[in-house]
Amino acid sequence: MSTAEEILEEMQPDMVEERLARVEGMLKKVKVKLPDVVLANAVEGLRKIKEKLEKRLSVYESDFDFVEEVEMYVIIKIRYVESMEDLKQSGLYDPETAKPEDKKPPTEESVIKTLLSNLTMGQKEVIRKMKEPVLQIVPIRTISEYVKALNKNKTITIKRGQINAYVPGELREVIEKADIRDEAEKGKITGWRIVVTEGTDAPDLSPGMKTNEKLDTQLNKFNKYYAGRGVSGIDFKSYILLQISGLLKKPTNPVDIYWGGEKHRTKTMLNGESIEREKVVIGSWWGDTPQIALELGPLWHTRVENRFRPTIMIKI
Numbered sequence: 001m002s003t004a005e006e007i008l009e010e011m012q013p014d015m016v017e018e019r020l021a022r023v024e025g026m027l028k029k030v031k032v033k034l035p036d037v038v039l040a041n042a043v044e045g046l047r048k049i050k051e052k053l054e055k056r057l058s059v060y061e062s063d064f065d066f067v068e069e070v071e072m073y074v075i076i077k078i079r080y081v082e083s084m085e086d087l088k089q090s091g092l093y094d095p096e097t098a099k100p101e102d103k104k105p106p107t108e109e110s111v112i113k114t115l116l117s118n119l120t121m122g123q124k125e126v127i128r129k130m131k132e133p134v135l136q137i138v139p140i141r142t143i144s145e146y147v148k149a150l151n152k153n154k155t156i157t158i159k160r161g162q163i164n165a166y167v168p169g170e171l172r173e174v175i176e177k178a179d180i181r182d183e184a185e186k187g188k189i190t191g192w193r194i195v196v197t198e199g200t201d202a203p204d205l206s207p208g209m210k211t212n213e214k215l216d217t218q219l220n221k222f223n224k225y226y227a228g229r230g231v232s233g234i235d236f237k238s239y240i241l242l243q244i245s246g247l248l249k250k251p252t253n254p255v256d257i258y259w260g261g262e263k264h265r266t267k268t269m270l271n272g273e274s275i276e277r278e279k280v281v282i283g284s285w286w287g288d289t290p291q292i293a294l295e296l297g298p299l300w301h302t303r304v305e306n307r308f309r310p311t312i313m314i315k316i
Helices: 004-010 015-029 036-054 061-090 108-118 121-129 143-152 169-182 215-225 236-248
Strands: 133-139 192-198 257-259 267-269 279-286 291-298 311-315
Touching: 061 108, 061 121, 061 133, 061 143, 061 236, 108 192, 108 311, 121 311, 133 236, 143 169, 143 236, 169 236, 169 291, 192 236, 215 267, 236 279, 236 291
Parallel strands: 257 279
Antiparallel strands: 133 192, 192 311, 267 279, 279 291
């Protein structure tokens, strides 16, 4: 985990002004009312930093604690409703048709309280460096039910129309292990997770990685960089929810467009799942088909499109 001093060393000279401008912009543009305590912390934090700058005193990472609090609050307020609506439209959870045995989802207030009180400094640092941090409210269901939900949302009508996701039989072992790990049961919701993941269309290379490296080298670098921070790679559920969310947008915007366009040409490693026979699950959008693809990639391959999505999961 990076210390405050190490984080400061990474900061560019203009980062102070950039971060001040970012939080001030959030406070002006956000359409929801910040709680008095959050608003007070934001105003007080800005005041202290400005005073230090005026007196030419050093500004430390701890001075920016209020920034993470405001940003996380805004992310939650914007994404909670969107996330629940995505679940309803996909059929993964609908409060009107939920079964008595289904576990109820966390409320918006409980999500805010859980994240603001439980995120560590290391996790906040990871979220701060994400291009587009996305909140997900994730129901624990079987992977087959998630794939069914993904196939339900065929919103692409270009060419011959979107077809079912590509999920080859060789994924069966990984899927079974994921269901056992999550204690998922078909036909019911056995629990929920609060997740924050990288939601950008095309992630950048993770810290220290190069495009000419084998996948196993990149995986080792990912694990070493995020060790001890409470951060993992993305898993089946969160990746499928990212794609569902993108397909439901107008205009549609699936992530990891690999085939059928020069926009991204990236693929995401689902290293939150088990690695079987030296192969890792890979997700992408095949625009030529068009369909979502979940496949296995050998660790000994070198592919310039390999990307990772750091993910923070809290089981509730």
